[in-house]
Amino acid sequence: MKLVSSPGPLGSPLGPLRPSPLVEQATDHLRGQITGGQWPVGTKIPGETTLAKTLGVGRSTVREAVRALAATGLVQARQGSGVFVIADRPHEDWPTRLRRAAVTDVYEVRMLIEVEAARLAAERRTEDDLAALDEAMAARRAASGRGDAEFVDADIALHRAVVAAAHNPVLTDLFGEFAPALRQGLIDLLDLRATHPGHGEDTHAALVRAVVAGDGREAARTARTELETTLAMLRDTA
Structure with missing residues (x-):
């Protein structure tokens, strides 16, 4: 599985995923888009289908990655509107x-x-x-x-x-x-x-x-x- 090398909707190129847990890798890549400023606070992030295609993973992997980001306070799902960035740094546990x-x-x-x-x-x-x-x-x-x-x-x-x-x-x-x-x-x-x-x-x-x-x-x-x-x-x- 490879990531698309062009920036696409994610901003900067992300590079290929390594042969390790895909959810963790996807979470790290998406988190980097937020903390790196490619997705500022208030931005609606791309949908599951787009992210799955860009990252070269399944939609279920993207879904789990987004849940992980939500758990750290970076994003929030809004019913009928999508998932939005609400912070540029994760909450510390x-x-x-x-x-x-x-x-x-x-x-x-x-x-x-x-x-x-x-x-x-x-x-x-x-x-x-x-x-x-x-x-x-x-x-x-x-x-x-x-x-x-x-x-x-x-x-x-x-x-x-x-x-x-x-x-x-x-x-x-x-x-x-x-x-x-x-x-x-x-x-x-x-x-x-x-x-x-x-x-x-x-x-x-x-x-x-x-x-x-x-x-x-x-x-x-x-x-x-x-x-x-x-x-x-x-x-x-x-």
């Missing part, structure tokens, strides 16, 4: 935005999630949750004398166990979205040697005790204190 965000910004939102999660965990924790908290606390304590990444992973695992004990799947998913950006930011920005051994040992132990005791107010207070301390340290190193 949530994980990408988190990776680009400052770790202090991520941490501020993390506090909103985890303080409430700690309160709920104290009210809803089960015997299995308590066992998981004990295990995570022991692992964090053991990691305090190891490498930076290991300590960060153990610390995040403990907080993940607290969030899981809240038994709110939305909170759990939100924490899961934040964890990768948080992990890398902590590794990159924190001088963890200053936090070893036992950084936050007392506050983390107090957090676990409050959850075990079912004291939601104390769990939330302890979580906020611990997170505010780390956030202040992150701001000092940023």
